[in-house]
Amino acid sequence: MTGPMSLTAVRRRLSPGPALDPYALAGPTGIVFDTGDRLLVGIGSALIIPLGDGLDSPPDLSRARRTLAAIRCDDQAVGAGSAVMAFGALPFDRSEPTFLVIPEVIYDRRSNGDEWVTTIGGAVTDHSRDTLMACRHGAPTPTPDTGHLIEGGAVGGAVVEFLSSNADFLNIVGQAVASIDRGELTKVVLSRQVDVHLGGPVDLPALLQRWRAMEPNCTVFSMPTPTGQFVGASPELLIERRDDQVNSRPLAGSTGQMSDHDAAEFRSSDKENLEHRLVTEAIGNALSPLCVVLDLPPGPDLVRLHNIIHLGTVIRGQLRRRPTDDNPDGDLPTALDLVAALHPTPAVGGVPTQRAIDTIDRLESEVRGSYAGPVGYVDGNGDGQWVVGIRAATLNGSTARLAAGVGIVDGSEPHAELMETLLKFTAVFDALVPEVPFSTVPQRQKAPAVP
Numbered sequence: 001m002t003g004p005m006s007l008t009a010v011r012r013r014l015s016p017g018p019a020l021d022p023y024a025l026a027g028p029t030g031i032v033f034d035t036g037d038r039l040l041v042g043i044g045s046a047l048i049i050p051l052g053d054g055l056d057s058p059p060d061l062s063r064a065r066r067t068l069a070a071i072r073c074d075d076q077a078v079g080a081g082s083a084v085m086a087f088g089a090l091p092f093d094r095s096e097p098t099f100l101v102i103p104e105v106i107y108d109r110r111s112n113g114d115e116w117v118t119t120i121g122g123a124v125t126d127h128s129r130d131t132l133m134a135c136r137h138g139a140p141t142p143t144p145d146t147g148h149l150i151e152g153g154a155v156g157g158a159v160v161e162f163l164s165s166n167a168d169f170l171n172i173v174g175q176a177v178a179s180i181d182r183g184e185l186t187k188v189v190l191s192r193q194v195d196v197h198l199g200g201p202v203d204l205p206a207l208l209q210r211w212r213a214m215e216p217n218c219t220v221f222s223m224p225t226p227t228g229q230f231v232g233a234s235p236e237l238l239i240e241r242r243d244d245q246v247n248s249r250p251l252a253g254s255t256g257q258m259s260d261h262d263a264a265e266f267r268s269s270d271k272e273n274l275e276h277r278l279v280t281e282a283i284g285n286a287l288s289p290l291c292v293v294l295d296l297p298p299g300p301d302l303v304r305l306h307n308i309i310h311l312g313t314v315i316r317g318q319l320r321r322r323p324t325d326d327n328p329d330g331d332l333p334t335a336l337d338l339v340a341a342l343h344p345t346p347a348v349g350g351v352p353t354q355r356a357i358d359t360i361d362r363l364e365s366e367v368r369g370s371y372a373g374p375v376g377y378v379d380g381n382g383d384g385q386w387v388v389g390i391r392a393a394t395l396n397g398s399t400a401r402l403a404a405g406v407g408i409v410d411g412s413e414p415h416a417e418l419m420e421t422l423l424k425f426t427a428v429f430d431a432l433v434p435e436v437p438f439s440t441v442p443q444r445q446k447a448p449a450v451p
Contacts, residue, residue, distance in 0.1 A: 042103030082380035191405035232392025335384030
C-alpha cells in the first residue's frame, strides 16, 4: 500500500455538462455524505488509517491528523478548504478497533452548483474515469455482479424478522426504569434490532434518492463497514468544525406527527424536556473547556421529519487554540478530536455515561455495530462534519439490519417506548421498502411485511 508521505492529490473543477448522479457514482460500495448543502462521494481507497482502540486512542487520532496534513495537493479551488478527506462510519463502542478511508477519488458538489474532483495517489484510474463520465452522461453505472437489482426499490416478498420480541423489549425497559427508580441511572438509551429480508440486493442509488426526497433536512450517507454498507438519513448533527467555529444539533425526545397544538404540549412535556436537557448539558460540558465562547440556548425547538417530531437544540461555539511545542500560536482540536470528546452523548448512551453503557451491554441482545456511532469525515485542515448513525440500516446482500433506540428516563412508560421504536423502524422501512406498511413480529419468527 502506498505510504502517506508519498501520496499527492490533485483537485480540479469538473467541466460543465449534464447533471451528474452522485449516488450512481458511488455505486453499491462507495462513500456518500450528503448534507443538502454539500455532497461528497468517495470512490476506491488510497489509504486506510487504522484506529486501533477506536476513539480511545489519542496517538491514532494524532496520526490521522498528521497523515491528512502530509498529503500535498495541487488545487484549483483556492479558499475552498482542504481537498483531502478521510471518511468513516465508526462503531457505537468507542474503544472498538476501526478505521478511516481516504478515497482515491473524491467528488465534491457545493450548494452553488460548483463541482470538484480530487484524485489522490496519482491519476484517475480508467475505471474511475469511466464511472464518472457514465454518471455525467446519464448512462447505467458499472456495478459488480450482485444478481438481480430491485428496480427503484419495488420489493416483493419482504420479510421482517425481529431479533428480540416485543415482550423482551418491554422487559428490558422495565429493568431500566427500575434502575432509574433506585437512583442507579438518570437516563439510558435502549435499542432493538430487526432484519428485513428482501427479494434481492437493494438498488442503493435509488434508495438514497428516495431518502433525500423524504428527508430533505437530514444528512444522507452510505459508508462501507466490515459488516456491510451502512446507509441512512441522519437528522442529528454530532459535530461540525469549520476553522475555529463549531456546531452541534443534538436531538432527544420523540413523538409521531401531530397537530400544532399537540406538538406544543409535547414541547412542554417534563419527561421529554428532561431527556433532552441531559443531552444538551452533557454536550455543553464537553465543549465548554474547548471553547472561548459557547452558545447554549435555554430551550429546544421542534424538528419535524417525515413521520417523527424531535426536540432539537442548535449549539454553537468558537474553539480555543492551545499552544503546542510545534505551534506556539496554538492548535485547534480537529473534527475527529471533537467526536472523541463527545461520543457517546446521552442521546444514544445515557447518564452517567459508563453506567449507562454497562446497562446497554447487559440488557441489549445484539451488538450495535455502527448503529448510533459517528458517521462523517475529517479533512487535511482538521475541519469536518459528523452525524449520529441513526435512522439507518446495514445492507448485506439481500438483508438489511435496522435498529431503533429510545431514551429511558424518570417517567418513561414501557409500552410508549415500544411504540416509539416501531415509529423509528418505520422511518427507515418507508425508504427501504416504499409503499409497503411496516408490521411487527412479536416473537423470533419470520412473517410477511405486508399484513
